[in-house]
Amino acid sequence: MRNVVLSLLGTTLDRAPDGVRWERWRPTVSLFQHEDFLIDRLELIVNGPHRELADQVASDIRMVSPESEVRIHSIPWQDAWDFEEVYGSLMDFCQSYAFNRDEEQYLAHLTTGTHVAQICLFLLTESRHFPGRLIQSSPPQRHQSIAGRYSIIDLDLSRYDSIAARFHKQSMDGLAFLKNGIATRNKEFNHLVEEIEKVAIHSHAPILILGPTGSGKTQLAKRIYALKRSRNQISGEFIAINCATLRGDTAMATLFGHTKNAFTGAASKRDGLLISANGGMVFLDEIGELGLDEQATLLQAVEEKRFRPLGSDMEVTSDFQVIAGTNRDLQHCVRAGTFRADLLARINLWTYRLPGLRxxxxxxxxxxxxxxxxxxxxxxxxxxxxxxxxxxxxxxxxxxxxxxxxxxxxxxxxxxxxxxxxxxxxxxxxxxxxxxxxxxxxxxxxxHDHDHDPLVGLISGADLAQFDLFDQMQLRETVRVCQSCESISDAGRQLFQVSRLQKSSPNDANRLSKFLKRFNLDWKSIQPAPMGKSRG
Ligand SMILES: Nc1ncnc2c1ncn2[C@@H]1O[C@H](COP(=O)(O)OP(=O)(O)OP(=O)(O)O)[C@@H](O)[C@H]1O
Ligand SMILES: [Mg+2]
Missing domain, CATH: 1.10.8 (Helicase, Ruva Protein; domain 3)
Structure with a gap:
């Protein structure tokens, strides 16, 4: 195999006044002064105005290593510190170069050129646009020959057992961390955690965690954040928001912040939770409980990373990663009209369902x-x-x-x-x-059912029994929706969404009232008692 080196001319280091040329360590020339390392060809990249120096270096190389070939390539950089320009032209060079990997092995010399150029060479090598290894030269230490030293760095990590082992260990640590240190034996769960670990480390996209109550959603969200933080993937805070407690104006103010006097009682300006989460992570716990208005505003904040605090006409920006958790079937909620399809689409990219203990x-x-x-x-x-x-x-x-x-x-x-x-x-x-x-x-x-039956306390068992099971079930779900709504119009909107769109129902609230009346109930009577109302 022939050795071919790509090097940038070092306009400072490769230069030396005539009298001391052979007493100075010059990185590009030094590569050819090692007896144990023969270079067949040098591709020397020169920034326009330094052609003379390049010719000098080439002729010195021929003196110390007559069998080596030197090819000079002029690349006229306007600014050798401009990343875009340098990277672009080096990439063009690599793309047009006829690499012959069957007969030649390639090395990119990292010691010369601006730091920007060195970084570009590294990136091109790492991404395999330059299909070779890196070579680094360094000046001689006391009593060493003027050739100094060189070392070859292979970015193919699999060759470095100790580093590869460390990466493996780090990834195993991440898994154990996500699993809370519990040696789980369930195959699917282990697969799930493995994927979550990868996503946690490599993605900034929203994560949706589904699963029954107590399956560990909140805990997993906290651990994902802690893992990201330990790997320097995130610097801001972890802000947990229980969506079940977010209703109406105060909820909007809690999330989005407000100006002074934005509403009665707003004595001073306050940043909302979403501002505090800038650069960090927002955990939207029980997202299925969020009201439709809040969903709309939240969607905008998540999508555009901008929103308007209550009472303000200036938008603020905040960039945060979203993790949402719920034990509801959000697809079902979308069909029932209680959850926005576009919000679901936005958060439904990395969706994981945590299995229950059973x-x-x-x-x-x-x-x-x-x-x-x-x-x-x-x-x-x-x-x-x-x-x-x-x-x-x-x-x-x-x-x-x-x-x-x-x-x-x-x-x-x-x-x-x-x-x-x-x-x-x-x-x-x-x-x-x-x-x-x-x-x-x-x-x-x-x-268990009793706890969740919204009809308990509203209508006696005997009265309910007067109705068909069909009606009872309809009433139960209707009351459930009503109890999660702020007003009868809001409930009407949710319950009669389809008819509304078809414009076949002129007055939802009226229709709802009539339905409740059949059971001797009205809007007021079905609202939860004040204690139950302040949920969460
Ligand atoms: N893998 C686990 N092993 C053991 N305990 C766990 C595990 N995951 C969570 N826990 C514990 O179980 C409890 C419930 O977990 P968590 O609050 O995360 O559940 P959740 O899914 O968010 O529930 P909810 O839907 O009610 O909010 C916590 O005390 C937590 O420490
Ligand atoms: Mg929870």
Whole structure:
């Protein structure tokens, strides 16, 4: 293989007055003064006005290495410190160069030229536009020959075992970090986390995390942020916003900020959360609960990175990465008219669904261990199951009867209860049996549904039974929508979206009132009590 070096003429370092030419270390010439390294050809790139120096260097090279060929290429840079210009012309050079990799191996000399030119050579080599390695020359140290030293750098990292091993370790650390240090055994979950790790490191695009309550969405969002931060991918803050609590003017002001006197009570100007998130990450928790107006404004902020604080006619800018979490089926919400299709499209790029605990039975054991360790750390005492107790608990926890409705939240609470009751002793089979009954009770379907039935307290079971199941179900969903709306017109808009577009329903609010009246209900009576209203 012939060695071919690409070098930029060093207008300072390669120059030396006649009398001391052979006493000075000159990087480009020095490359030809090593007996153990023969260069067959030099492609010397010269910036226009230095042609004379280039000829001098070429003739000196012929003196020390007569068998080497030197080709001089003039590239007239206006400004050798202009990245765009230098990169562009070096790229053109590489693209028009007839590389013959079967017979020649190429080296880009990094020691001469402006720093900008050196960076460009590095980038072109790394991107394989220049299909070779880098060579670096350095001046002689005391008692060394004038040739100095050279070293060859191969950017193909796979050749550097120790670096490759470090990268691998770093990536494994990232995975373990995202998994909270829990040795999960579920194959799909591990794949999911592997992909999330890659996306977290390489992408700035929105991430949407779906999954049932307690499956770890909030925790994962925080860990993605922490991982990005540890890899210097992000510098700003992590701002968590619970969308379920955002309604009306105050919500807009909380998000987007406001001017002084923007509304009654706005005594001074305030930056909103989205401004604080500049350069950082916004976690939009429970995004499915966001009202339609807020969705519209948020969409603009996410898309254009600009928005107008309340009461201001000046736009402000803030650039942040979005992570959203929800346990709702957002596609379904779009069809129901409660979620904007364009907002979903915007955040639905990297979408991950975290499985519930029931879907990962093989992970229950490592998670029990993790919860015990967590308790030990916070309480400073050791937690242990008796062998029999552990067996019984694990058998129950992984059985189809264990629904783990609250997922990790249930598991954390369960271990905490048992550890507390055991005191300084081991967790006994009796404690486990009691805990199993308690969990079973908490997952009873009736009590669970009851919590979420919006008709409880509005209409008695006997009255409801007067209606067909068909009507009951319609009423239940209608009340659910109404309770999430600010006004009857807002509810009307959501419920009769399709008719509105077809202009077949002149008055939504009227239509809604009539429907409620059939059940002896009206708008006021179905609104949640004040305590329940201040959600979150
Ligand atoms: N992989 C995990 N292993 C063990 N515990 C976890 C794991 N992920 C989360 N947890 C714990 O479970 C609890 C619930 O997690 P988190 O709040 O992230 O759930 P969520 O999906 O955001 O729930 P919600 O939808 O109700 O907001 C937290 O206490 C968290 O520390
Ligand atoms: Mg959450």
């Amino acid at each position: 879907e990962r039975p093989e992970d229950i054991e490592p998670n029990i261990l993790f919860e015990c360790q967590r308790f030990e750390e916070s309480h400073g005492r050791k937690i242990q199951f008796s062998q029999e107790a552990h067996k019984a608990y694990l058998a129950f926890a992984t059985s189809p009867g264990a629904s783990w409705d609250g997922n990790f939240r249930d598991l954390t609470a369960s271990i905490t209860r048992m550890a507390t009751l055991a005191g300084p002793h081991r967790i006994s089979p009796e404690i486990v049996q009691n805990e199993i009954s308690r969990l079973r009770k908490s997952w009873l379907p009736t009590s």
